[in-house]
Amino acid sequence: MSQLEIVLDLPDGLDGAVGDEWAAKAQTEVVLGLFEAGRVSSGYGARMLGITRWDFLDLLRERKISLVDYPPGVLEEELRQANELGAEIRRRRELGQ
Numbered sequence: 001m002s003q004l005e006i007v008l009d010l011p012d013g014l015d016g017a018v019g020d021e022w023a024a025k026a027q028t029e030v031v032l033g034l035f036e037a038g039r040v041s042s043g044y045g046a047r048m049l050g051i052t053r054w055d056f057l058d059l060l061r062e063r064k065i066s067l068v069d070y071p072p073g074v075l076e077e078e079l080r081q082a083n084e085l086g087a088e089i090r091r092r093r094e095l096g097q
Helices: 017-036 042-049 053-062 074-095
Strands: none
Touching: 017 042, 017 053, 042 053
16 A cells, blocks of 8 residues: 545535545544554655655654654663774774774
């Protein structure tokens, strides 16, 4: 499936353009929820909404939804390892290696 289709049962008088607008909003919310839950990638979410990945990333930024969700402690460990690697590189440069 490349796109998600939301069908709303709206009261009479709210169909047509208004119904399409609300269905699009509902679809966006569902896809963003799936992305936040880690169920779809940003590329697949973009395809589900029929937009480019760049537009999807802009939507995430607008909604203040993080593109990367590190489990507790993982980011700190990666930063520690990066700092150790940086220190080792500086030490080797100082020794002329």
